[in-house]
Amino acid sequence: MITIIPSRQYSFTLINFIIGIIIAAVLSMLLVLGLRIFIPAPEYPRYDYAVKNPCLNLNNEPDCYQRQREESRVQQEAYEVKEKDYSGRIFIAANIMGLILLVVGIIIFSMGLGTNIGAGIILSGGFGITYGYTLGWAGAADGVKFVFGLVIAILVIAGGIMVNRMRVRTMTPPPHSMR
Numbered sequence: 001m002i003t004i005i006p007s008r009q010y011s012f013t014l015i016n017f018i019i020g021i022i023i024a025a026v027l028s029m030l031l032v033l034g035l036r037i038f039i040p041a042p043e044y045p046r047y048d049y050a051v052k053n054p055c056l057n058l059n060n061e062p063d064c065y066q067r068q069r070e071e072s073r074v075q076q077e078a079y080e081v082k083e084k085d086y087s088g089r090i091f092i093a094a095n096i097m098g099l100i101l102l103v104v105g106i107i108i109f110s111m112g113l114g115t116n117i118g119a120g121i122i123l124s125g126g127f128g129i130t131y132g133y134t135l136g137w138a139g140a141a142d143g144v145k146f147v148f149g150l151v152i153a154i155l156v157i158a159g160g161i162m163v164n165r166m167r168v169r170t171m172t173p174p175p176h177s178m179r
Contacts, residue, residue, distance in 0.1 A: 016116040023120025028127040031097050035131075039089050042082035045075035087139025094132025095148045099155065101125030106159040110166065122159075 102125035109118025129152055137145070 016114075020116035020120040020123070023117060024123035024127065027101065027121060027124035028131075031094070031101075031124065031128045032131065034097070035090060035093055039086065039093055042079060042086055045072075045079050084139045087136045088141075088144075089136075089139070091132045091136025091140035091148075092144065094128050094136065095152070098125045098128030098130075098132060099148075099152065101128055102152075102155055102159070106155075106162065110162060 101121050105118045105121030105123075105125055108121060109115065129148075132148075133145070
């Protein structure tokens with residue numbers, strides 16, 4: 001059976017879809033911006049050899065270049081330690097924010113406050129989780145990744161079951177009362 005959606009109803013469906021996508025995009029950008037503000041990334045060490053090259057003034061003394069390489073190596077190792085710590089913190093923070101957004105989106109949807117709003121918030125929660133796993137994978141311990149993944153899987157499956165039950169209730173016609 002083919003159902004034809006009246007033109008006016010189609011426009012509401014379309015605008016709700018667009019609003020949901022915009023909500024997801026705006027909340028996702030806010031999530032990333034908040035993480036950048038509260039958990040700033042370590043700055044990569046920069047060494048300007050053109051300006052700070054004392055070896056040129058020492059007639060290309062071999063020990064000087066060796067000292068520069070050693071200094072560069074020490075700076076790189078310090079940066080890698082800071083980067084790993086940063087990645088671990090981003091993983092945890094982005095996943096917590098993603099989980100919060102998922103829960104809020106499911107609650108808003110279940111309260112009937114709008115499919116577009118609930119779906120947009122749920123999408124941004126999914127983005128936050130994906131962002132956390134992508135950016136923070138190297139810095140998070142396997143146990144932490146497993147626990148977050150398990151909680152996320154349980155939440156998403158439970159949310160899916162809840163939404164499916166709501167759909168069945170909506171699609172099932174009420175029983176006729178006998179008089």
